[in-house]
Every structure is written in structure tokens, then in C-alpha cells.
Amino acid sequence: MENTLFYSKVADALNKENTRICNFTDYLDKNPLEKKEKIAEYKCAKYRYASITLIHSTLHNNNLYRKLRNLKDTHYLLLPFDEIFKCYPEYVSLYDSAPEDEKPDYSLYYAISAFTDRNIEELKDKLNGATDWEAVELNERISGLEFAKVCLDEAWQERK
Numbered sequence: 001m002e003n004t005l006f007y008s009k010v011a012d013a014l015n016k017e018n019t020r021i022c023n024f025t026d027y028l029d030k031n032p033l034e035k036k037e038k039i040a041e042y043k044c045a046k047y048r049y050a051s052i053t054l055i056h057s058t059l060h061n062n063n064l065y066r067k068l069r070n071l072k073d074t075h076y077l078l079l080p081f082d083e084i085f086k087c088y089p090e091y092v093s094l095y096d097s098a099p100e101d102e103k104p105d106y107s108l109y110y111a112i113s114a115f116t117d118r119n120i121e122e123l124k125d126k127l128n129g130a131t132d133w134e135a136v137e138l139n140e141r142i143s144g145l146e147f148a149k150v151c152l153d154e155a156w157q158e159r160k
Helices: 005-030 032-037 039-068 079-086 089-097 100-127 132-158
Strands: none
Touching (some): 005 032, 005 039, 005 132, 039 100, 079 089
16 A cells, blocks of 8 residues: 555655754754754754654554554554544544545544644643743644644645
């Protein structure tokens, strides 16, 4: 089973951003004096990277596993993500009415979108009691998740 256009587009977009961040942080790792001067930017980049990587790896593992096993009983998702997916009856309804060959992409998009939205909301809830630096970290993580959500949405719109 080849990767679908949806998966390829979103994975490529997330990979490009992670590569950009890694190039920046790797450069600073090799230049300690400049890293010291830009330590705030460095840390922010690492927080953003962590969020984007969370979504990228979740997307990748669900996509990979559905190729290896027949996951029709779990909407072509790993069990924890199928549980998230089933919490959204409107998504399940869209999945149920989708053409059979598109169902794996429907569940992947909607489950990862819901997972991303949940993570954003959890981090936003933590902002209320956060100190200055904690708020910076949370905002960078939220920014990374919001970037991943935009990539998901754009790939979904461009899949056909």
C-alpha cells in the first residue's frame, strides 16, 4: 500500500518545518558562543519541534501500522486514536459515508485533528497558572501544534 496524497502532503510539510528547526538548533549546537546569545530562541525552537514531532510521529505510526495490519475494526487507527476518533460522532458519520478506499484517510485526518485540538486545549488550560517562562514554553508548544493543524487542514483540502 502506497502513501496517500493526503498523508504525503502533511508528512512532507511537517518534515520540512522540523528540518528547518533542526538546522537552526544544530547550527547553534556547533557554535556555543552564538548559542549562548540566542538561548531563548534555541529553547523556543526545541519546544516547537517537540510539538510538531508529536503530531508527525503520531501521524506516521498510524499510517504505518494501517499498512501492516487490517485495522478496519478500529477505523484504520491504532487503538488509542480510535478511542479519540469515536468520541466525535460527526467524524464517525463522515467516515461511514466516505467511499471505502478513502476511509483510512478520513479516520487518519479526523483522529489526528482531534488529538491535536485536545493537546492545544490542554496546553491553553495550563497557561492560566504559568510563570513567565512556563508561558513562553506553553505558547511555543501551542504554536507548533497549531502549525501541525494547519498542515493537516491544508493537506486535507488538497488531497484530491
